[in-house]
Amino acid sequence: MHRWLSDRRLAAVLLLAMALVCAGQVYAYAPGLMTWDSIRQYGQALSGDFDDWHPPAMEWLWRQLLPIAHGPAPMLAIQLALYWAAFAGLVVWAARAGRRRLAIAFAIASLLPLPVVLMAEIIKDSLMAALLLAASAILVAIPTRGRPVARVIALALIVCAATLRFNALPACLPLAIALLPAPWRATRVRFGAALLICAAVIAAALPLANRAVGAKPSGVGLSLVIFDLGGITRFSGVDAFPADDDVDDPVAVNRHCYKPERWDSYSWWVADPCPLGFDAMDDVFKQSGESPYRHWLGAVLTHPVAYAEHRLTHFNINIRFLVHDEVERPVMGQIPPNDWGFRLTPNPLLTWFDRGARWSAHTPLGWPVWWMALAVGLLVVAPGLPSRRLVIPMALSGLLYGLGYLPASVACELRYHLWTMLAVLIATLIAGADMAYGAWPSRNRLLFAAAPLAFVTILCVVWRLT
Secondary structure, eight states, rough: HHHHHHHHHHHHHHHHHHHHHHHHHHHTTTTEEEOOHHHHHHHHHHHHBBBSOOOOOHHHHHHHTTTOOOSSSHHHHHHHHHHHHHHHHHHHHHHTOOHHHHHHHHHHHHHOHHHHHHHHSSSHHHHHHHHHHHHHHHHHOSSSSSOOHHHHHHHHHHHHHHSSSTTTTTHHHHHHHHSSSSGGGGSSSHHHHHHHHHHOOOOOHHHHHHHHTTOOOOHHHHHHHHHHHEEEEHHHSSSOOOOOOOOOOOOOHHHHHHOOOOGGSSSSSSSSSSTHHHHHHHHHHHHHOOOOHHHHHHHHHOHHHHHHHHHHHHHHHTTTTSSSSSSSOSSSOOOOOOTOOOOOOOOOOHHHHHHHHHHTSSSGGHHHHHHHHHHHHHHHHHHHHHHHHHHHHHHHHHHHHTTTTTTTTTTGGGEEEEHHHHHHHHHHHHHHHHHHHOOOOOOHHHHHHHHHHHHHHHHHHHHHHO
């Protein structure tokens, strides 16, 4: 009885501390940190005229919230409610289970500067991570059998998350499989069938949501095509773009346009658009009738080495592996100029949160490659842990989602890897708690698990210091 009261008191103290940080977060970032993307989305939420450049499901949700309040505040409330409710659930679960150190670890994890600031950004990556975090908290809290309503709610959260990013499948699938009742995946045949059905549902979520809200096609996929064609041209020295009579020397022109960090130099919103950019290539493909994806595939097959060089160069920057300087500001510091006058009011808490996030981005906590290496190690030790049903899907979700940016990324903002960081963080804490209670793997397995993390850490530090 005394221990139960003590655990309950600990949970109350931890939840109070988290609530105070949440209140500070709201004060610092009210009404919500809009980005260029969310400014465009808010405009479509107001008009009801959706396209699919950014997730229409998020714009539709935002439009439903307009009767409550205009502006980013309702979306901020949803993201923060999901984030803090998920971590509160994890703290309460650990405290009730008598795992006091794990409860404290969950509470500390919720306060890390990068996730706290990124959750204040109104952006699809943050909303997706918050939804998956809530689904993961349910997965952790429910027993191995029973609780069908909780499982359905968690699966619904995962499907909602899948409507927000075209590359959400690798993040969502391991969690969805783990949430299915054990008998549904008890044999190889059942597991295979469950895998196929879950993959089909998750993959269909985005296009079905887009159709349901009447979103018009924007040609967003052309951004990846153009970025890859620019990379192939740059690394092969051969023109991989479709023929354009308005460009005399595509290889030379592309040399000035191509930046391995991001595709933006080919977009229409930069001050000096590239002659091989989005508008020009969109016109060329429409006039010729050629599919841009077929042309892309032909270029990749013709120049596979150049394509690999381009993709690996970009991915290296994207995951902050062998880089010297800050790729770009890790978090937004202010709302960009907008038609509605939304802005953050400067205050000491905003400054502190921002400085904390920027500082942590220069540590392993802000290196996605470090979290991915940690996930590999977790997958090595997890089969021998009591909590393997939690550690494996969480680590796999974070790792696969991070790796998904190798073939399908056109920019390198740190927010892309928010879910990888959170998923691997939670898996690490659960695995660490298991080992703290005596479930130690063999020495060889532990050394093998630590090798990727040690290798990546050493390379990252040495590269940054030289």
